[in-house]
Amino acid sequence: MKAFAALLERLAFTPARNAKLQLLQHYLERTPDPDRGWALAALTGDLELRRVTPSLLRGLAAERVDGELLALSYDFVGDLAETIALLWPEGAEDDPSLSQAVALLQGTGKAALPGAIAGMLDRLGPSERLAFLKLATGNLRIGVSARMARTALAGMGVPSVPEIEEIWHGLAPPYAPLFGWLGGGARPESAALAPFRPVMLSTPTDLDELRALDPGDYLAEWKWDGIRVQAVSEGGMRRLYSRTGEDISHAFPDVIEAMDFDGTADGELIVRREGEVAPFGDLQKRLNRKTVGKGLLASHPAGLRLYDLLLWDGRDLRAEPLGARRTVLEAVDFGPRIDISPLLDFATWEDLAALRAEPPAAVIEGVMIKRRDSAYVAGRPRGPWFKWKRDPMVVDAVLIYAQRGHGKRSGFHSDFTFGLWDGGELVPVGKAYFGFTDAELRELDRFVRQNTVERYGPVRALAPKLVVEVAFEGLNRSTRHRSGVAMRFPRISRIRWDKPAAEADRLETLEAML
Secondary structure, eight states: OHHHHHHHHHHHTOOOHHHHHHHHHHHHHHSOTTHHHHHHHHHHTOOOOOOOOHHHHHHHHHHHSOHHHHHHHHHHHOOHHHHHHHHSOOOOOOOOOHHHHHHHHHHOOTTTHHHHHHHHHHTSOHHHHHHHHHHHHTOOOSSOOHHHHHHHHHTTSSOOHHHHHHHHTTOOTTOHHHHHHHTTOOOOGGGGSSOOOOOBOOEEOOHHHHTTSOGGGEEEEEEOSSEEEEEEEETTEEEEEETTOOBOGGGOHHHHHHOOSSEEEEEEEEEEETTEEOOHHHHHTTTTOSOOOHHHHHHSOEEEEEEEEEEETTEEOTTSOHHHHHHHHHTOOOOTTEEEOOBOOOSSHHHHHHHHHSOSSTTOOEEEEEETTOOOOSBOOTTTEEEEEOSSEEEEEEEEEEEEOSGGGTTSEEEEEEEEEETTEEEEEEEEOOSSOHHHHHHHHHHHHHSEEEEETTEEEEOTTOEEEEEESEEEEOSSSTTSEEEESOEEEEEETTSOGGGSOBHHHHHTTO
């Protein structure tokens, strides 16, 4: 546990991405199996353990520590695991392995779990106790994404990040075949059934920027108000992935059943009734569920609206131009639940601007613009694909602070500060108190309680995880704000549970709106 605890501590106090990558790579190279595999699973959120509740930990601590001291210390520290790690009486310290800790949390029954945890804490020093408790509660907040972990893995051997990502979702901790491949062994082909392929992303644009381009070189389509997904049906296996590679198949069995094809398609997951796309809030009721009842399947029928193909009938189309991929796509009859996003008819950018200003449905967010000759390239290359959102002004920001509300909201964290990226740091750009429903308020409050990293009196600093779409009516220069800009009437118009914080907008995007 000492090496794992040291890694967590160093990562937590290392802000620079490249330095984090170096720490990860060194740990993975120097740590033996299976400990490094369990560590990798914990860092990427793929480690399934019996989660230890705060009430269990409070009960254990109350048996070893004075109750008043515990309460005062917790109020000062603000983190239960850290408080217990510091206050727990010293025992006969040794160095159990991370594998032993994982085995304890995976295999101990409910009745025996408190005693087993206490016994493990007795064997650990303060830093190792904190690492163990963070592992037990699933509360590892150290600024490491799954993508960053896979980048560190790619630095250990010949396979590239895209090659690792293509088999990642077929692997299971502690990843012995993966590390064997990185060490020069065979590629774990069994893991490559219906894999996720890294997606191609767009960059924001506007009419002035588009005027420098030839509209004849581009295709355009509506930007639908759903979530970006990848539908994979290969080798008899069907899976539905979010844009970040999360397998969400279990929440959409109706879509999985309709994926009667051999290939990988890129598109938008939507709820559709009588041919019309429903608001995003309807789709949100189906997201983040492990099972979906018959009633919800009937009232919120999901479907796919496709706009690209990556692979088809065993043929990799990614290197071919978009126009050729689109020809293959339009020749397929996918059935009633899956259709194709139609192309827009325009000759000039002014024509497209007029279409964007008056879309046929309120759920349309804007238009997507793509070069006809563009290959499907993972990441966000500048130039091939653009997104041109509708008014009002909208940015995707990251929640960074929260505070309790007043009146009937006094029991909830309802006042939020959000930020945009400026280089490698998040800069506060505004506050919002409304725009969400009561149900969403409860979800936001739960997120705040589970992701608080620091407390400053009534204000909670949050782990930079949750992206929210912020709509606002205007923007001014401001010397009072660190960002240099001030929003008028900002509101949270959408909670982007599906979007990683690293893909939130940047400060220069906001400044360009002035």
